[in-house]
Amino acid sequence: MSFEVEFGTQTFENKRQSPEQLAEIAKEIRRDIIKMLVSAGSGHSGGPLGSSDIFTTMYFNGNMRYDRNNPNWEGRDRFVLSAGHMAPVMYAALANAGMYPKAEQATLRKYNTRLQGHPGRDMGLPGVETSSGSLGQGISIAVGMAMSDALLDHNDHRVYCLTGDGELQEGSVWEAAMSAHHFKLDNFCWIIDNNDCQIDGRLPEVMDVYPIDEKCRSFGFDTIVVDGHNFEDLQRGFDVFLNNQKNKTGKPTAIIAKTYMGRGVSFMEDSYKWHGMPPNKEQAEQALGELK
Ligand SMILES: Cc1ncc(C[n+]2csc(CCOP(=O)(O)OP(=O)(O)O)c2C)c(N)n1
Numbered sequence: 001m002s003f004e005v006e007f008g009t010q011t012f013e014n015k016r017q018s019p020e021q022l023a024e025i026a027k028e029i030r031r032d033i034i035k036m037l038v039s040a041g042s043g044h045s046g047g048p049l050g051s052s053d054i055f056t057t058m059y060f061n062g063n064m065r066y067d068r069n070n071p072n073w074e075g076r077d078r079f080v081l082s083a084g085h086m087a088p089v090m091y092a093a094l095a096n097a098g099m100y101p102k103a104e105q106a107t108l109r110k111y112n113t114r115l116q117g118h119p120g121r122d123m124g125l126p127g128v129e130t131s132s133g134s135l136g137q138g139i140s141i142a143v144g145m146a147m148s149d150a151l152l153d154h155n156d157h158r159v160y161c162l163t164g165d166g167e168l169q170e171g172s173v174w175e176a177a178m179s180a181h182h183f184k185l186d187n188f189c190w191i192i193d194n195n196d197c198q199i200d201g202r203l204p205e206v207m208d209v210y211p212i213d214e215k216c217r218s219f220g221f222d223t224i225v226v227d228g229h230n231f232e233d234l235q236r237g238f239d240v241f242l243n244n245q246k247n248k249t250g251k252p253t254a255i256i257a258k259t260y261m262g263r264g265v266s267f268m269e270d271s272y273k274w275h276g277m278p279p280n281k282e283q284a285e286q287a288l289g290e291l292k
Helices: 019-040 046-050 052-060 084-096 102-107 138-153 171-182 212-218 231-246 281-290
Strands: 078-081 159-164 188-194 222-227 253-258
Touching: 019 046, 019 052, 019 084, 019 102, 019 231, 019 281, 046 052, 046 084, 052 084, 052 188, 052 231, 078 084, 078 138, 084 102, 138 159, 138 171, 138 188, 171 188, 188 212, 188 231, 212 222, 212 253, 222 231, 231 253
Parallel strands: 078 159, 159 188, 188 253, 222 253
Antiparallel strands: none
8 A cells, every 4th residue: 555645854953851842752753653654554553653752752852962964973872773673763763853854754664765674774774773673682782882882992872772571572682681780881771662562462461571670670770660651750761871871880771661552543552453563544644633
């Protein structure tokens, strides 16, 4: 199915902003996700919509340091989307940050696009630091980046990584976590999108990974649980990380963000059926109406 959509041109700044301003940005990100997915005719709706507030706080409230005029700036912070299937939310955040033209979002999942269904670093989209999509691997790459920053280059880069909660069922996630603790990576921030949903069920039905907070703590992380749809609460989580990094506490940080899959679109909210489905034309129209 093909459905013509128009992407806006407005981009947003990265500085401490009010919750109202952040809510406007998050809404634009959600609209872009819907537009991308309906034009692609395939892709994941639930995770990207549900984590839009996390991405908004990370990219537009002064947490991630990047330069839209020089995306390869050596001093930038790194972000790794370990849950690679959630690519549309990262692409929308990067477009709204002015890292590449917003109109290019229309190419999601099209042949040879820089916006592959799962992030492909070789495609050259600014802000995509590594390929990902095989669950459990991105976080290992991110921990490796944080190790090289802290132990080899001795710079002040921050490394952020987002995993899903179903992704926690991958054993390699915990090997990475163990390493972050062992190597005292206070420059590493692990964000867990805890929507309690995964590809075909609720977390405890498929494979119970709870209690996530106690697991992270026992793996040596400074762990904070936040409301993943409340910008002030999310920032509280990022502040814990910034303090750990600034004060060189030797502790990696885990932010467990409680979210709802499909947040912002009534008929998708908290339903795992929307994990990997795009909206059709009518559903996209309704969704965009709700996100006005
Ligand atoms: C190693 C590996 N196994 C299976 C998959 C297929 N897969 C993609 S997303 C997903 C579910 C992940 O659940 P979660 O991390 O909670 O993401 P959400 O459903 O919230 O988007 C699965 C099983 C994969 N990408 N990689």
